[in-house]
Every structure is written in structure tokens, then in C-alpha cells.
Amino acid sequence: MMALLSIRDLTVTYRRDGSEVAALKHVGFDVAAGERFAIIGESGSGKSTLALAIAGLLPGSSKVGGSIVWKLPNLRSPHSFAPPSVLPDISPTRGEIGSSVAGTPPAALEIGESGNDSAISPQVGEMSGRTEGGATDRQPASLRDHNPLGGRDIGFVFQDPSASLDPVMTVGKQIAEVAYTHLDLSWRDAYVKASELLERVRLPDPDAALHAYPHQLSGGQKQRVAIAAAIAAGPKLLIADEATSALDTIVQAEIVALIRQLVAEDGMTLLFVSHDIALAAELAERIAVFRHGELVELGATAQIIASPRHAYTRALLDAHLGLDAEPLLQQAGASR
Ligand SMILES: Nc1ncnc2c1ncn2[C@@H]1O[C@H](COP(=O)(O)OP(=O)(O)OP(=O)(O)O)[C@@H](O)[C@H]1O
Numbered sequence: 145m146m147a148l149l150s151i152r153d154l155t156v157t158y159r160r161d162g163s164e165v166a167a168l169k170h171v172g173f174d175v176a177a178g179e180r181f182a183i184i185g186e187s188g189s190g191k192s193t194l195a196l197a198i199a200g201l202l203p204g205s206s207k208v209g210g211s212i213v214w215k216l217p218n219l220r221s222p223h224s225f226a227p228p229s230v231l232p233d234i235s236p237t238r239g240e241i242g243s244s245v246a247g248t249p250p251a252a253l254e255i256g257e258s259g260n261d262s263a264i265s266p267q268v269g270e271m272s273g274r275t276e277g278g279a280t281d282r283q284p285a286s287l288r289d290h291n292p293l294g295g296r297d298i299g300f301v302f303q304d305p306s307a308s309l310d311p312v313m314t315v316g317k318q319i320a321e322v323a324y325t326h327l328d329l330s331w332r333d334a335y336v337k338a339s340e341l342l343e344r345v346r347l348p349d350p351d352a353a354l355h356a357y358p359h360q361l362s363g364g365q366k367q368r369v370a371i372a373a374a375i376a377a378g379p380k381l382l383i384a385d386e387a388t389s390a391l392d393t394i395v396q397a398e399i400v401a402l403i404r405q406l407v408a409e410d411g412m413t414l415l416f417v418s419h420d421i422a423l424a425a426e427l428a429e430r431i432a433v434f435r436h437g438e439l440v441e442l443g444a445t446a447q448i449i450a451s452p453r454h455a456y457t458r459a460l461l462d463a464h465l466g467l468d469a470e471p472l473l474q475q476a477g478a479s480r
Pocket residue numbers: 158159160165166167185186187188189190191192193194203234235419
């Protein structure tokens with residue numbers, strides 16, 4: 145298993161109303177290049193915090209310890225990423241960077257055999273992109289030199305596409321902008337790319353969709369657009385944080401199938417964040433179970449489903465018993 149990234153002793157603490165909330169506690173695991181990896185757990189277990197830490201998007205008010213080490217031979221930049229449609233509203237300090245907000249720096253900077261690992265602080269900070277309000281948000285000029293921007297190496301899809309897409313910009317432009325910014329394409333070529341992407345995410349009429357505004361699309365279609373923007377610059381890693389949770393069951397299944405297909409076609413690594421163990425089992429080869437900020441169990445999907453070692457995983461599975469335990473167990477058998 146060739147690791148894409150290694151997380152060691154990752155601890156994230158938020159400060160809120162003068163007190164501290166430990167959102168992640170001494171978390172460690174590797175994500176293999178090209179695998180489909182799910183992060184599950186109930187609300188508040190730290191899933192999104194982990195996803196944001198990996199993407200370098202934690203708010204400046206958080207304190208981070210431990211390390212996230214990327215092991216890509218030719219990573220363009222560990223934190224060059226972020227399609228325009230996809231930045232969460234993280235904090236008033238977004239855009240800031242540096243030791244004043246970084247809290248504890250990475251405890252360890254590993255050097256792998258290849259010698260070109262890039263060890264990064266999980267807090268490297270802000271990228272170009274759009275906030276959830278839809279406004280374009282740029283990194284301060286002073287940071288650009290040190291912290292290469294991109295939409296390139298990590299694509300991020302959030303739960304609510306309405307909040308991340310710009311309501312007054314055409315769908316085509318939102319996708320084209322990623323390609324224009326990160327792939328050095330002309331606008332003309334970027335629009336060609338956007339049109340291809342709309343076809344790849346199977347919007348009914350890609351050419352019409354190019355000129356559509358988000359409000360003219362359904363929830364599922366908007367999420368397809370957000371996915372198109374997320375993969376527009378050809379990221380190595382696609383992070384989907386509850387990307388299907390707001391959709392009804394049928395659309396959810398379609399989007400899961402789409403993500404699976406795109407990840408396979410582009411050879412991306414997938415980090416699929418979900419509170420739904422059945423959905424995670426459908427898509428992922430390995431599942432990491434989080435509870436109260438701790439990694440309680442990590443294993444192959446079949447093992448997690450068929451013989452969970454931790455009582456909490458058992459409880460998550462039991463919540464599905466009577467509903468869809470049968471298909472879940474069949475899946476476990478099939479993916480063995
Ligand atoms: N910006 C923040 N400031 C303060 N506390 C936060 C912040 N973001 C998350 N938290 C807290 O950190 C903990 C973990 O939150 P996180 O969003 O990572 O969990 P989650 O597993 O993604 O939950 P959900 O399934 O509801 O999205 C929770 O207690 C949450 O209240």
C-alpha cells in the first residue's frame with residue numbers, strides 16, 4: 145500500500161466561548177493512494193474537522209498538534225486546491241496564516257524513502273475560492289508566494305451546494321474559473337473543459353447548463369455542478385463531506401455512483417465523510433470510525449460490517465438492523 149498521506153497524533157482543539165473543545169484527539173492513520181476511504185461517526189465526532197485539517201482549511205482559531213505528511217512523488221503543492229464552489233465558511237480569521245494562528249506546529253516532519261514527501265502543518269490556511277456565501281475570496285497577496293494556490297491537488301465537495309455555489313454566476317463560469325485559474329487554460333478552453341465536465345457529471349443538457357444559474361437547477365444537479373468544479377483541476381484527492389446527505393435516497397444513490405465512477409476514471413483517492421455506515425460501506429474499501437474525536441476502529445469495509453471490533457461500530461450497525469441489514473451484509477460478502 146503506497147500512502148498518499150500519513151496522519152500522526154493529530155489533535156485539533158477549537159476555542160469557543162472561552163473554553164476549549166477537543167474535536168480530534170491523537171488521531172493517526174494512513175490513506176493509501178487510489179483507495180476509497182470513508183470516515184464515519186455520529187454528529188460532532190470530528191469528521192469534518194479531520195477533512196478540513198487534511199485540506200488545510202481549519203479556522204485560524206483552532207489549535208493543531210501532530211502532523212499530516214503527504215507522500216506524493218510529484219505533489220504540485222500539498223495545499224494547492226479548492227475549486228471556487230467549495231470553501232466552507234470557516235471563521236472570521238480565514239485568510240490568515242502563520243505561527244500566530246497555527247497553534248502547535250507539526251510535531252514531526254517525516255522524510256520518506258522517496259525523499260520528496262512534503263510535511264505540512266494541517267493549518268497552512270487559506271486558498272482561493274468561494275465562501276459559502278458565494279463571494280469570491282482570495283488569499284492575501286502576502287501569502288501567495290509561500291503557499292501556492294491551486295484547486296489542484298485536493299477537490300472538496302460539501303453538503304450544501306446552494307451555499308457554496310455563487311448564485312449570480314453561471315454554472316459554466318464557476319467551473320471554467322477553476323480550470324482557468326489552475327490549469328493555465330485560456331477562458332475559451334476553460335469553458336470547453338467546463339462543458340466536458342458537465343457532461344461527465346451527467347447534467348441533462350450540458351450546453352444549456354453552462355449558461356444556467358444555480359437556482360435553475362435541482363439539488364442533485366447543483367451537487368453535480370459542485371463535483372464538476374471540485375474535479376476540474378484534476379485533484380489527486382477528492383474529499384466529499386456529507387456530499388449526499390441533503391439529497392433524497394434516489395438522488396443520493398446516483399451521486400454516490402457518480403463519485404465512484406469519476407474517482408475510478410481519474411484515479412483519484414477518495415475521502416468520503418458520512419454519518420451513514422451503510423452508505424460508506426457501499427462506496428469505501430476501508431472505513432474509519434470516529435467517536436468523540438477519537439479513531440475507535442479502522443478496517444476493511446467487509447471486516448467492519450461483518451465483525452466490528454468496537455461496541456460503538458456495532459451500535460452504528462445495529463441502527464441499520466431491521467432496516468437494511470441484509471443488503472449491508474451481502475455487500476460485505478460481495479466486497480470480500
Ligand atoms: N469552528 C468551530 N468552532 C468551535 N467548535 C467547533 C467548530 N467546528 C466544530 N466544532 C466542534 O468540534 C466538534 C467536532 O465537530 P465536527 O464538525 O468535526 O464533527 P462532525 O463529525 O463533522 O459532525 P457532523 O456530522 O454534525 O457534521 C464538535 O463538538 C463541534 O461542535
